[in-house]
Amino acid sequence: MKNLLFYKKKAKAWEEALPVGNGRIGAMVFGNLKTERIALNEDSLWSGYPKDLNKKDAVEYLEPLRQAIFDGDHKKAREIANRDFHGHWSEAYLPFGDLIIEYSKSSKKGYIRTLDISTGVSVTKSDLLTQTVFVSYPAQLAVVNVKASEPISAKVTITSKLKHKCHTDADALIIDGQAPEICMPPYHNDGKVFEYGPQGMRFAGAVKVLGNAVFDEDSIVISNQTEFTLLVSLATNFIDFKSMPVGDPIPKALKYFENAKPYNELLKEHTDDFSSLFNRVDVDFGSERADVPTDKRLKQFKKGADDNNLIALLFQYGRYLTISCSRQGTRAMTLQGIFNPHLRAPWSSSYTTNINTEMNYWCTDICNLSECFEPFFEQAKNMCINGEVTAKDYYNCNGSCAHHNSDIWGASYPAGDPFGKTNSESYAFWQSSLPWMLNEVFEHYRYTRDEKLFEEMKPYFKKVLEFYNDYLIEHDGKLVTCPSSSPENTYNDNGVRGCLTYMPTMDIGILQEFFQNCREFGFDTPEIPDIPIGSDGRINEWAKEYTETEVTHRHVSHLYCVYPSAVEQSDEVREAAKKSLLKRGFDGTGWALGWKVCLWARLDEAENALKLIKNQLRPINPRGIRRPGGGSYPNMFDAHPPFQIDGNFGVAAGIAEMLVRGAIPKEWSGYAKGIKRKDGTELNIKFDKGKIYE
Template sequence: MLSCKSFAQSTNTLWYKQPAQYFEETLVLGNGKLGATVFGGVESDKIYLNDATLWSGEPVNANMNPEAYKHLPAIREALRNENYKLADQLNKKLQGKFSESYAPLGTMYLTNDKATNYTNYYRELDISKAISKVTYEVDGVKYTREYFVSYPDQIMVIKLTSSKKGALSFDVKFNSLLKYKTIVNDKTLKINGYAPIHAEPNYRRSDNPVIFDENKGIRFTTLAKIKNTDGAIVSTDTTLGIKNASEAIVYVSIATSFNGFDKNPATQGLNNQAIAATSLAKAYAKTYEQIRQSHLLDYQKFFNRVSLDLGKTTAPNLPTDDRLRRYAKGEEDKNLEVLYFQYGRYLLISSSRTMGVPANLQGIWNPYIRPPWSSNYTTNINAEENYWLAENTNLSEMHAPLLGFIKNVAKTGAITAKTFYGANGWVVAHNSDIWAMSNPVGAFGEGDPGWANWNMGGTWLSTHLWEHYIFTKDQNFLKNEAYPLMRGAAQFCLEWMVEDKNGKLITSPSTSPENIYIAPDGYKGATMYGGSADLAMIRECFIQTIKASKILNTDANFRTKLETALAKLYPYQIGKKGNLQEWYYDWEDAEPKHRHQSHLFGLFPGNHITPNQTPDLANACRRTLEIKGDETTGWSKGWRINLWARLWDGNHAYKMIRELLNYVEPDGVKTNYARGGGTYPNLFDAHPPFQIDGNFGGAAAFAEMLVQSDEQEIRLLPALPDAWSSGSVKGICARGGFELSLEWDNKLLKKVTISSKKGGNTKLISGEKTKNISLKAGEKLTINW
């Protein structure tokens, strides 16, 4: 085997001694649009290809259920009569179609039949470079492959070399679960195809779940071309290859006809064939080194902004899968923790750079034609959790695809608000897709209201607009982009709420995401009124919209309406167990340890519950988390770590980080033990199955443990665990447009450097010590604490 001494135990490299056998062992690459999932096989290297804009379907008819709102009076009447069973049944009348599904573009194979007996195999992904590498030996010849996906050149490149002249021979071929045709001409492998017009969610039974129509749906093109210095290019009708070379470079170009959420991709689409051909021609004219260099310059300007050091480690250097197994037994590996944090940032840079097309449930890496939960945008937590690390880990630009998507979904959402709820403004229910679908799902009455009918997605999404502003202090963005959308989300909430019997404002009907209550008569239901989660999100939305209106000195009358409504909201209630009530009444949960904790929104990601400003509510949140326990799915664990961090309990947050990194076998491995939430061999989050939100939520929590902020103050090391007694971090961002670097030792802050993007004032707090700061734009200050 290779000596491991040359590979120091790393904070930026995943590496393995064998090729991937399963998806959850692969190494993933991406430029925010083109995604590649690399197995690193020797005889046949399999690479799943994806494009962020390749989905089933076509523009949604938002006006699909034009008279749904007429059922509202009956639902509200049933709720006034406390007839929850009837309310559940009637609530099904407020349902529409399911979302479309993210599609797998296809699989590319690099085959070399002669390489059966190999030795010294090594496979890595260096996340500091966004480059993957495979090396192995056959009959004394060393073979190397290097892979990356370039954003500047919009191309995937694979460089293959052999240490012996003329020893390199391989073929490139392609297949897909979609409809496609392959031709080879001009020494180029050319694939053209199209996605389904509909793909049913994977959890629905159907005789015909995937429907293709050659005249409808998104078109795609994949081109592959080989550049060689020696050897001979060979081809068949469906393959392109090289014989007896020493070095070869494979260029892979991909494009789709997707031209926006409201354009028919078959009749108003982009010219995918021309776009792919242009990208290929431009990249092919450059050397490998030129493309590699511009890729590194582009990628590292984002990745290198943040560094984290959690102190000395005594962990041995092991392959990443073995490292995870060792860590799961409770062993120390601080550099694995740093690697996990930076891997989250790597995944966001790699999956979120296409305007209006955010990272989905699987980022951009999906091999299934009916992926789990359609690999869509689930807005009752998962789509938002994907972006919790965007601002505070210094990747504000990666937030832009989600912010652009909000603009799209507000357009369809205005129709949904009118037709489903009889209100102005805009609304989003709990699922969306590339077509900015906004209606509640459930197939027009088949769905359980527990998951199908929740309608606070727009309210939650709107808070991302404010977050982007408060981290960047970009007033043009606030005025021209954010505020009109925030206002529309708030407008819907104003009109949607009704008064309870005491004159307090509540939502009716209401559900709490995917959770079920037990009513006093024993009925287990979802539809009720005045759910705490709804009101928490509305509170945050109103607070932020009021602030934005004041900053812009605009809309005084509307602001007054919001202020009046805010004061009238049904207040939080603390239940008999000391918990924060999820329901209007102090009812029991059907599942006390349920994965969703939406009613704790005000603590995190919201900001209106804090241990110092609202200690009773913060303690009630703590009690809720204690009752729920720590054992939960991957994304839910990511959320709970952030909640514990906001309660300034670093040791509990750290305990759950260790659980989030619990080793989980790939889905295809038959194991005889429970497969709960955790982390797969390639560091993908195990919901299970793979869902990327746990990676993003978990990475965000690291930053939350080290720095917390609002518009007035920045708390330094607020949830530092004992395990991280010494360390440093550089480049973490705080609200107010500040950037920070910290050094600490023995759990005490030693040094802080703070800089300001736009100029401003803040208060630094660490332990008992505070310091007021005033900085001009671009000014930097270092303080020995």
């Protein structure tokens, strides 16, 4: 039962359902063998359309804003930034809809539902029915196969929270829908927050049956069968980030059926493809309780059960979700990967590029899944292109820049309140997402040594370097970024709360690595300050030693220089980072726990990393009262809370880093093989009580 999630009861909440996907199509399987719900997503279904939402007079306020920051006038800086320097919210990733199967008979006897993460197949069984669900990358179809021990009937419908209509056409059930032109995040309720219009994206789905069926007006009726298979195809009329979505998506959806094969062939083709990626890596950490249902296993682990292979399962689940959510030719993973049930999702289920989008791809290369990285670079390219306008409109700079939030249309402006009425200073006015993203692309190159990629990266590095050559300004004899921030964190300066600053330590860490990478292309780079260490021996987060307003803040942005940076830091910086981490503590949101695992791994502190991994496995009840701090939902999705998938990838990257560096906790005895090193070799080790012996 290795690499298996299993449960003895159906999912009642979305965070209990089991995810399957092929990078483009996502499906959440609830396992209800009376009225089954399979929640569907398609990675290009977003609100909005390409538009220039940069504030055209923003640059007029740059110098007053800088002056207020240099003068330490935090109130004035906040007012200028929010009122005169703002942008607009990014667009939202949207749910496609639900496939509903109403079975004529049901039985609770012998019930079990499983997800085999080595094959990407979800199976729900009772003594009457066996329902198998997967989403095939080769066929680009979702597949639902039903076998029954006696003849049964079923009614199949498809619905959506979005504007839609359903009909049948010859041998297919069709859903034809419209995405909104406007979909604001749930925390913004001023003006038009959700509105349909002719320029919004269109989407379509089609369901066909392998087996005997009757197509009613808006449903499929299957009568007295012992086996049938549903093929589900999804599509939108999205073209690319710079083109208006035009055309009819229905023919596009129907075209995928040309890949249709008999069920057994579809299953083999899918499992061969999925397993070829998943089976590259194998780990075992010793003790396990794989015969216990996963939801109970999480609860018992929290109480101290000896189950180190639950950590191995968490690691492999991060790899599983990578394969399921990001493949060549798909869109980059959002805050929820490709799995989102909400119309106005938390943070719009978009791209938060001050940590979360980057974290989504931390485990691709080290976990031997380099093929899954491509969509990230594509998103970075789109933002680089749009960022040329942002660089001019906000900073009068050449080159390109982008801020903390983006979307399928490549948004690069400072995302926040479009009316400038609310306080966006802690997140919107940080301009360092592109050098971070390109650093991650260069790290991908270090693993792949793909010389074609090296040449492809070069013009984007040049473009972003041009921006920083223009943007950096001299202050107290040093070149600094301004305005900037340490993302989402605030400080106290003599009783005044602030966020905006010049040259926060995160910017130093990012540019330190970015300029190092630029020099690999032969570019000349500016000189910037070193990583600052404060009077208390910790890495200082801001340009000055301000008092922290939240010592245990979820972001550890100032420690970028240690992880994910590829720059080798001095022993002094590493020791200062350890002190900083100890002060931040061992709690936090789900993704914050993942980042801290990576940091302690990079610092060769196995036992501290293990504490955080165990905290990330704390069971979170999706139907209970939300508790502070992260953990894992019953389906092992990362709980911020709410659900954010980045924590799954962060902890997987951290565990891989521990193994590569030989930072193995004393509790672990077992082996690891297939994890990738940057020199192109693969890890193959055995260890006993934390000590490598082979």
